[in-house]
Amino acid sequence: GENVEQHPSTLSVQEGDSAVIKCTYSDSASNYFPWYKQELGKRPQLIIDIRSNVGEKKDQRIAVTLNKTAKHFSLHITETQPEDSAVYFCAASINTSGSGGSYIPTFGRGTSLIVHP
Amino acid sequence: SAVISQKPSRDICQRGTSLTIQCQVDSQVTMMFWYRQQPGQSLTLIATANQGSEATYESGFVIDKFPISRPNLTFSTLTVSNMSPEDSSIYLCSVPGTGGAEQYFGPGTRLTVT
Numbered sequence: 390g391e392n393v394e395q396h397p398s399t400l401s402v403q404e405g406d407s408a409v410i411k412c413t414y415s416d417s418a419s420n421y422f423p424w425y426k427q428e429l430g431k432r433p434q435l436i437i438d439i440r441s442n443v444g445e446k447k448d449q450r451i452a453v454t455l456n457k458t459a460k461h462f463s464l465h466i467t468e469t470q471p472e473d474s475a476v477y478f479c480a481a482s483i484n485t486s487g488s489g490g491s492y493i494p495t496f497g498r499g500t501s502l503i504v505h506p
Numbered sequence: 507s508a509v510i511s512q513k514p515s516r517d518i519c520q521r522g523t524s525l526t527i528q529c530q531v532d533s534q535v536t537m538m539f540w541y542r543q544q545p546g547q548s549l550t551l552i553a554t555a556n557q558g559s560e561a562t563y564e565s566g567f568v569i570d571k572f573p574i575s576r577p578n579l580t581f582s583t584l585t586v587s588n589m590s591p592e593d594s595s596i597y598l599c600s601v602p603g604t605g606g607a608e609q610y611f612g613p614g615t616r617l618t619v620t
Contacts, residue, residue: 390565421607432598432611433549440607478548482607491537492607496549 391416393481395497403505408469410500412479413461419481421492422455422462427499428475436477437464469504476501508533508601510612518618519589526585527615529599534579536602539609540572543596552597555582589619 392415402408414422420441425433439446439453439462446453450469455462466473480494509532519525529538540552553561553574561574575583586593596616600609 423608432613435603435608435610438608484607491554491602492609493551493554494609498548 391419391481391483391495393479393495393497395479395500397500398498399501399503401503401505402469404469404471406469408466408473408502408504410464410477410479410502411461412463412481412497413459414481414495415460416481416483417457417460419483421482421484421494422453423480423482423494424453424464425478425480425496426475427478433478466502469502471504471506474502474504507603507610508535510599510601510610512599512612512615514615515613516616516618518620521590521619523589524585524587525589525617526583527597527599527617529582529584529612531580531601536579538576538582539600540574540582540584541598541600541611543598543614545595549598552584586617589617591619593617594619 395412423438424436426436427433437448437451437453439455450467452465476499478499479497482492482494484492511530513528538555541549542552543549551564552567552572553563555561555574555576557576557579571587573585596614598614599612
C-alpha cells in the first residue's frame with residue numbers, strides 16, 4: 390500500500406518567516422495530494438490540494454509543489470502569522486474504482502508548526 | 507462543503523462496554539469514511555461505508571470490533587465494541603467533497619476508556 394513520509398515533525402518559525410513542509414510518497418499511482426490543517430481540538434480542514442497533472446498551485450500565502458518523478462510534494466507558507474500555528478497533514482490519494490470512484494487518502498504523520506510572534 | 511455533525515462529541519466509557527458514534531451529513535453522499543486519530547497521531551482510516559452494502563475495513567480493523575451501519579445516504583454509525591484503554595482516541599467521520607477527491611471531516615468524537 391501507499392506510504393507517506395512527512396518532515397519535519399515540528400517546525401518553529403518567527404512571525405513573518407516562511408515555512409516549508411515536505412512529504413514523499415511511495416505509490417506512483419497516487420494522483421491527488423491534499424494538505425490539511427488541524428488546530429488544537431478542531432477537525433482537520435482542507436487548505437490546499439494538487440493533482441498529479443499540475444506542478445504547482447498557489448492560494449494567497451500558501452503554495453504546494455509536486456514532483457512526480459521524485460514522488461515528493463511540499464507545502465510552502467509565506468509571511469507566517471501566529472494563527473498559522475497548527476498541525477499540518479499531507480496526504481497522497483489514489484482513485485480506487487473498487488470504492489465507487491472515491492479517493493482514499495494515506496496521511497503523513499503531521500507537522501506541528503509553531504509561529505512565534 | 508457539506509455540514510457534518512457527530513454525536514456524542516466526547517464520552518468516558520468503562521472497559522468492556524461499547525459506544526456507538528453517529529455521523530449526520532446535510533446532503534446525500536455515496537461514501538462515508540471513519541477515521542481514528544490517537545493522541546498526537548495522524549489519521550488512520552478504519553473503514554469505508556457505502557449505503558446498502560457492507561463496509562470495507564482497512565488492515566488491522568475488523569467488523570466485530572468496529573461494526574458500521576449505513577442505513578441511508580446522510581447517516582452512518584460506528585460502534586466501538588468491547589472497549590479497552592487502547593481504544594481511547596478521537597473518531598472522525600468524513601465525506602468526499604463535490605469534486606470527489608477532497609474530504610471533509612466531522613468535528614470528531616473524543617473517546618476515553620477507563
